[in-house]
Amino acid sequence: MANVTMRVWRGDAGGGDFESYTLEQNEGEVVLDVIHRIQATDAPDLACRWNCKAGKCGSCSAEINGKPSLMCMTRVDELPEGPITVAPMRTFPIIRDLVTDVSFNYAMAAKVPALLPPPMPEGGYTMFQEDVARGQEFRKCIECFLCQDVCHVIRDHEDNKAHYAGPRFFIRYAELEMHPLDTNDRRDLVREEMGLGYCNITKCCTEVCPEHIKITDNAIIPLKERVVDAQYDPVAWLGRKIRRRTKRSADEAAVQPAP
Template identity: 70%
Template sequence: DIVHRLQATQAGDLAVRWNCKAGKCGSCSAEINGRPRLMCMTRLSDFDPVETVTVTPMRSFPVIRDLVTDVSFNYEKASELPSFAPPPRDADGKRRMAQVDVERGQEFRKCIECFLCQNTCHVVRDHEENKPAFAGPRFFLRYAELDMHPLDTHDRRQLAQGAAGLGMCNITKCCTEVCPEHIKITDNAIIPMKERVVDRKFDPLVWLGSKIGLRNRDNDGRTEV
């Protein structure tokens, strides 16, 4: 509201991206006193009355104008991710989804794509050269969501480790700290994906099973259906 008041009274040409003003669209991401936050969910009452409050655009993305940044990097990374690939349809009632799979997916789908996690991740924030080879926490969340879905048939682990740069994440949990939806990105998505990648590559039983054909595709690191 204070940004809109400034637009109305002092800076009519101030550019700012916004939509819902309810913390659900992810449009108004910025850095407030250096911390990535949603502007609409930040109250001036949270600060000391004598404190100077600074609002700056997200540092990890190119500035288009004022507080508006070019986040097209994220859409490019989204396009590189293979979509959900269900198996051929079976007779109704044959498959069952465990409650744990339902709950896990619900947490991942809370993401509002504000890209605050992408902005705060030091892998790209402090190293611009890493961007082409690093998908970032928002998309590791998506990789995990799809890979943990019991009906998905596409194995994304090699892609996550290779082209998406999962190994470059050193689990500082900075992405989790700034998530306005309080998704445990590191603990529930990134670390489990790292474990799945390691199991696939280094687990001797997995390696042996793949050689002699004993591993079932649905059971290869996935919830049994």
């Protein structure tokens, strides 16, 4: 088979540049295979993350020819001819080579108020497939953070990271919001502290999602509607005031220990 040339970004927080590696191309290989062969021969210190090599763990995120992708699911023979460019995710600080500091995401995860279900009845909860299906779509998320990487709210505006959770966590909030058992109310939190309003629905996140989760249509838009309803709809407002509350406020939720 022909050769493959890969231009891989090498460097650290202090700076770096693309380095070219040319190898024989093997049948059926993905970009990560070529990176592994570079590691095993020319550059054993080439830093990249990977685990499952099957699109299930979301470790090997990178920007391949400029597009945020998983290296393990991108076939070399499906890319246009010519050198392949592999760069680290741009939204996160560089550690080394293709490895970035994704701790922003873990900090956001730590802020999510936990699920708060009612006590479990003998023999378990009753939930129907149609009730769990919506949440199951969001729970397919492999936390590759490609949606975070591509989201222009934080990609182009570092300052926004302080008050913007990003698409990965909007689907998490949507999942909890739609969870059949949950009694926590995170709508004020999502609006006031997680920056849901910054998202202007350009759907870039949906486009790069390797799990094909319809992030914008199925999570962000419904979440925006619920949050807005909670704030402005006078009927809903009155309803919340006079009905027995089953949902808690965000403040209470944040300190409420999970079962």
